[in-house]
Amino acid sequence: MGTVHTLSDLRLERMPQLAEAKGIHEDWTGIGDAETRRKLQNRLNVRAHRKRKAAQSQAPALPAPATDVSTVCWDEDHQTVTLLPAQLANTIPRPPSPLIPPMFRGTPTYPTTRIVFPLTSDHLITLVQYNVLRAAMTNLRLLSALHTVPSECSQALRIVPVPTTNATTFSGPDQPVPPSLEPTPLQRAVTHDKWINILPHAVWRDNCILAAGTYDSNDMRRDFLGGLWEGFPGSEAERRGLIAWSTPWEISGWEVSEGFIEKWGWLLKGCKGVMEATNRWRALRGEEPVVIEI
Known part of the structure; x- marks a missing residue:
């Protein structure tokens, strides 16, 4: 004979997607209007994001693994800023002359200076x-x-x-x-x-x-x-x-x-x-x- 479950056997849990809802007025699960539903979802997402950021700011900072460290470098060929792994960036040869436009060099307003890459x-x-x-x-x-x-x-x-x-x-x-x-x-x-x-x-x-x-x-x-x-x-x-x-x-x-x-x-x-x-x-x-x- 099969097991008979009663209401007392049922375990009720809060839906995880509504964890940040402050009341039934923010329950979007039964709303048919897409725009209203999306607005409520965005509100809960913003609230959850801010809570995570607040928790992170209070938690002690942990050093990132060396393999995840990136360095911002200047790609001279494509004239763009690019992210490179720190280990790779450290192998880039340092140029013998400044990598800055001539218009900024050797003038009273912009005196000659020495720039090396990667930059500090x-x-x-x-x-x-x-x-x-x-x-x-x-x-x-x-x-x-x-x-x-x-x-x-x-x-x-x-x-x-x-x-x-x-x-x-x-x-x-x-x-x-x-x-x-x-x-x-x-x-x-x-x-x-x-x-x-x-x-x-x-x-x-x-x-x-x-x-x-x-x-x-x-x-x-x-x-x-x-x-x-x-x-x-x-x-x-x-x-x-x-x-x-x-x-x-x-x-x-x-x-x-x-x-x-x-x-x-x-x-x-x-x-x-x-x-x-x-x-x-x-x-x-x-x-x-x-x-x-x-």
Whole structure:
């Protein structure tokens, strides 16, 4: 005769996917509307992520295994920042001469200095800032907009303006604009700060234009470039800015810092590609993904 189970034999457990729910109003398991269900799931994921981060900050830091240590290096051939295992990076020959652009050498403003690779952590902050600047200038060039760079910046960078017949031109005669930088109807119709055009994500650009007047555009530009011109502490440059890892005109090549997201994340609404790219680069370093409601 088979075993007869009674209600007292049943063991009730809380569903793990609802571990962070604060009440029945956050139970998404029976909701049919996809948008509402996804919003509740995101809320619980954000809460769980913050709890993990809080626990990690209180736990004693453990040294990472030597095999997992990576060093940021400059790929001269591809003009990008790249991550290499520390053991491999240490075998890279140190060049006999500085690997910095000639425009920054031997002038009163930029005296000659000796730079060796791999760089120390202090140098890497400046390298990250410089790489963002390089990416920004690349996108400006693709948009035939180098003439919009402020005069004090163009003098420091030795920029020679390219003649143009139309100050609002977005592309040159022999240089098509990449689809990711193609101006949106809003960009063409509404006067806005021209630096917004270099953002390689159409929704992000439109968000910045639509929110004009509600935020300090110069403040955001400073954070975007990591304080390269105005300057702020190196530790803040790493936390507040962006990182350009590869192709400047593709959002997949960019990473947004946690500090930038905390301050400007509200302008990333609808910018799923920005967060996907950011978390892809974070995953390569073994870091937790950043979760925000977009």
